Amino acid sequence: MAEETALAGMRPEDGGKADSAVVRDALGVGVAVGLSGFAFGVTSAGSGLTLLQTCALSLLVFTGASQFALVGALAAGGNPLTAAAGALFLGVRNAFYGLRLSQLLALPRAVRPFAAQWIIDETTAVALAQPTRRGTRIGFAVTGLSLYLLWNLTTFLGALGADAIGDTDRWGLDAAGPAVFLALLAPMLRTTTERAVAGLAVLLGLGLLPVLPAGVPVLVAALAAPTVLCLEGRRRGTSRKEAHENDVSEEDR
16 A cells, blocks of 8 residues: 555656656547457448447447447357357456556446446557556546547548448458457566467367357357466466475485
C-alpha cells in the first residue's frame, strides 16, 4: 500500500511519464486498433447481421475478439448459441482485468459502472504500462474514449459500405481483428509457461477447426491454460521431491 501511494505521487522527474507522453501512447493504441472496427463492420454485415445489430454489438459488447469470434462463427454456419457461448467465454477475461485495474485506478463508486465498459485488452495494456496512478488513469481514459468512439464509427462505416466491397472473404478482413489482438498479446508472453499456454491454445483452436462445429474450437482452446499449469505444477513437485531425496542422501552419507 505504501509503495502504491508513493507511485501515485511520483512526478515525471521522479521516474514517471509526462502526461503528454501517456496521452500520445494511449491515442496511438486507440487509433490503431479503432480503425480495425471497419473490418468488423464489413465482416459482420457479410455474415448476415443487419446494420443495427452490427452497431449494437460494438456499442454494447465492445470487445473486439469476442465480436469477431461471434460473427466469424455465424459466418461459418455455426449455431447462434454456440457462437454466443464462444464470444462470452472470450469476454470473461475482461472480468479478471477489472479485478487488477480496480486496485490501480481506485475510481469513485459512481464512475466504476461506466469505466467497466472500457475494460478491454487495449486499455488494460496501456494502463498497466504506466508507473503512476495518475498515468494509469490518463492512459485508461484516453485509450478507452478514443477507441470506443473510433471503433463504433468505423464499425458503422464498415457495415454501411459492405455491399460496395463485395465478397469479404476475398479481402481477408476477418483476420484484421485477431491480428491486432495477437500483436498486443505477443509482447506480454514473457515466460515459458505463458508461451506454452499460447502455443497449445493455437494448436487446439486451429487443429480442431476441421472436426468441430464453428465456435467450439475456441471453447476447447481455453483448456490450454489449466493443462499447462497442471503439468507445470507436477514438474515442480517432481523437482522438489528429487531435491529432497538428494538432500536426504547427502545427510545419510
